[in-house]
Structure formats: C-alpha cells, structure tokens
Amino acid sequence: MAITLDQTIAQKQQSWLSAKLGSQTFWVVIAIVLACLFLSYATDSFATSKNLYNITRNVTFVAIVALGMTLVIITGGIDLSVGSVLCLCSMILAVVMHAGYSIEIGIAAAIGTALVVGAFNGVLIAYLGFPPFVVTLGMLSIARSLAMVASNNTVVFEFGPDHDLLLALGGGAWFFGIANPVLYMIVLALITGFVLRWTRFGRHVYAIGGNEQAARLTGVPVRPIKVAVYMISALSAGIAGIIQTGWLGAVTTNIGAGMELQVIAAAVIGGANLAGGIGTAFGAIVGAALIEIIRNSLGLLGINAFWQGTFIGGAIVMAVLFERVRNFRQND
C-alpha cells in the first residue's frame, strides 16, 4: 500500500488558501476592496481623510452590536431587542449623568441595565424554553418603552459634571487621528474573535449551534452558555449605546430604532448562518463595513437615497446566494 493510515490521518483536507477562497467573508472583503478602488477612481470625495473618518466611525455602532449578535446567531438564536436595548442603555446613561452623577456611575448603570436585560432574555430562552424570536421581540417593545419612561420621552443633551468627558469618549480621536469608536470596535472585535477561536466557551457556542442535543449529551453546559450569549449581545448593544451617546451628544428615545435589522444583515453578510453553527467576529465587522460603504457610495455617486434599501437588500441576498451555490456544489 502506497499510502499508510498514518499519512491519511495526518493529511490536511484543504490548504489555507483554498479554505480562504471558500469562505463567504473573503469574498465580501474582495467586494469591499473593489468598491473602494472604484469609488476612489470615480469620485473625488471618497478617498479623502474626512470621508474615510466618517465611514469608519459610522461602521462602528452596527459593527459592535453585530459582534454580540454573531454569537447569538452562532448558537442558532436571534436577538431582535438590540436596537431598543441600545436606546435604553443610552437613556439610562444620559439620565443618570444628567442627575449629576459621575461618568463612571453612569456607565456602570448602563452596563448593568444591559446585563439585566440580557439575562432576562437568556433565562427565558434557555431555562423556560421560549423561542428567541418571541422573547426578544417582546424585549424590543419593553426596552424602548422603559427608555421613554426613564426620560419622560424628552431629549437629554446635558450630561452633568462629566459632560465633556463623555463627549470626548465618543467623539474624540485620541490615537493617530482614528475616531475613538473605531478603536473600541477593533478592541472588541479582537476580544470576540479570540473568545470564539481559542476558548472552551467559544467552542461550546459553535457546538450548541451545530447540534444542541449533542452538546447536551456530551456534557456541554448548554443553558448557562445560552444565557451568557444573550447577555453578551445586550452588553454589546449597551456599549454601542454609550459610545453613540458620547458621539451624538444627545439622546432621544428613537435612537437605534430598526437597528436590529441592520445588525442582523451585517452578521449574515459577514457569513453568519441563521441556522446556527457558523459565523466569525471578523465577518461581523466586514458585513457592517459593506453596508456602510454601499450607503456612503450611493450618496457620493449622486444616486437617490431611496435606492439604499434596494442595494443593501441586494447585498444580503447575494451573500446568502453565494453560500447556497457552494452548498449545491458540495451536495452534488
């Protein structure tokens, strides 16, 4: 026999390059690069530092929430409440700081709120067996309503003694002229990527999405992990809310409205599979970036803004179409 059993077992199925070529995320990156090249060539205003600063900063809010959403989607769940949770956390931060408390207390209150909301979602889903869609749809309504209650549906734009610090946190650029939110996004993406790839927790998140029953039988603590995942999703919305508050300098009760759909779109374009088991942190960022570039470029190219939805929707369908085509080939 020419090939021994040892050699067969040691053999890698595919090279690093072919694995990259087969991933949806890779092709979305290519699409982004091509779009950027085209836009730099076709317009004068795209490749300016001011426009790039704007794009990178705009990407961050959807991208940060998409990181948490990607974890939820990998477990086979969905979190529709993120837009409302973002609003609630922003409002809690704003109201607490407006009342004269320091920024530390304000942020702690906002983060605490996010974790409580996430734990509530998670416990209902993991321990009481509610469908994620229903629980988080309920929370979508509850969280926004609570934000209105907390602020009496007013706009908050004065943040007490630490007002300037909050605005600098979200609106500043402390590091080589890169907008602060972008730095937070990069740090959070690296943490998420590390957790998914290198920790037991991350491995179990994928296992739950792949086959929940199998995960349970092999001793994976399925329910605590699911609760944790919904808490992380709400936390990511809370963090995005805090940063967005600092950037905007004002909070209304309609920030983050409809954001859940953009976030889910970003995760899906970046390769997360709504059936569970597949998704990456890098994909979430890339998906959010593609959406923002589409939006930005339509403006620069002078195309009517009403077309935005068509192009973004088209990107979602294209990304998933790619995945389908690949599956058809494998099934043949």
Add this chain to the structure above:
Amino acid sequence: MAVLELVNISKHFGAIQAVNDVSFSLEPGEVVGLMGDNGAGKSTLVKMIAGNFRPSEGRLKMDGSEIVLHRPVEARRHGIEIVHQDLALCNNLTAAANVFLGRELRRGIGPFQVLDYAAMYRRAGEIFNELKSETRPRDLVKQMSGGQRQAVAIARTRLSDAKIVLMDEPTAAISVRQVAEVLNLIRLLRDQGIAIVLISHRMPDVFTVADRVIVMRRGQKVADKKIADSSPEEVTGLITGAIERV
C-alpha cells in the same frame, strides 16, 4: 470479577413498568448483545447504566462495590462511556473538536487557558490510528461517511480509561461495508479488555460479534445465554414472544 453487575433493577414511570427485576453481570472484554422489540425496556435499562435515569429499585455494582449515578457525568467518571444512537455529533465542527467536545484540552497558566489545538489534533489522530479508521482529525464531520462518523463517536470513549462502552444501535442506517468497519471497532475495544453492551435490532451483527445475548420483552429479561448455545431463530422467537423464556 464482574466489571458491572445489575441486581434486581426495576424502573417504573408512574404506572408504567418499563424495566422489571432485571439482573445480569458483565465481564471485562465481553461483548453482550442486548436485544428486544421497541418498548421492551432496552433503552431504559441502558439509560440507567449511563446515569440518565435512576433505578426505582435494585442496585448497580462496579467491581463489586455499589455505585449510585445521578448524572451522565458521574457514569463517565466511573468509566462508563456511551455511543448514542444518533452519535451526538456536531456537523459544523471538526472530527477532533467532536471527539473532545465537553472535554477540550487546554494549555496556559492559571485562569488564562486557551484551546490546545495541536494536542487535540495529535491525540485524535492517534485514536483514529488505533481504531484503524481513515478519519482525519481536521475534517469537518459534515463531510464524513457513516463509518467515519461512527469512528468519531467511538473515539470519544477512548479519551478516558473506559471500562464499559454502551453502544445504542451503532449499525442502524449505515452501509454494509461500514457495518463491517463498526463491528471491527467493537472487536478492537473488546481486545483491550473493555466490556461492551451492544443494543441492536440486527440479528447478524449480534451473532457476528457478541459473546452473549440478553433478550428483553415487556421489561423483563427472558433470556441470557451464550451466542454459541443460541440461534437467530430462537432469539427471534424470544423477542416476539413465540418462545416464552429460556
């Protein structure tokens, strides 16, 4: 000495008597075929050995001393491993990831532990080699044949020093060639002194690989004899009730 002994085990769910006063023992390196029609109590019996259910009455003994199992993890700690009927595999993970699922190897200092991919690939490869299975640790389970999937599920039982392996319908729904592979795997485990309980509907498999056959009907043990002293016809009669008891 018997590695596992069941003494007058019964299990009822409310008014339903699923297992009724069953006793048997398992010797190291012995393959026992557990047969019976659907609802005869095979699965309930196995789930009690695996720690999924607690017996209503009776005792379990391992190596002569009594054990009480509350959860599957405790059974595993005693050296009882299970290959589940649907294999309990995650298609989206690699073979090595599935083998180590719930028992991942890690490296690092103190609380800073990361998954040790290299060690898991290496160990999984060693186990597949030992099982003489052409299964690559880095392949996704999604792309594997039925026989390879069985090898992954069986490889899990080789991580710890298992004394007893319970196999629930390991040859259901796979091809003829793969059945032969699985039966070889069972022989390999047996040769290492592991006691195996093979639950199966397939008469030829049990008669090929088992040393002894236990037949269950309506929660009771109706036969427990050496394969050499029995025949497929007799076992069929015992399963259906044409033969009352031997």
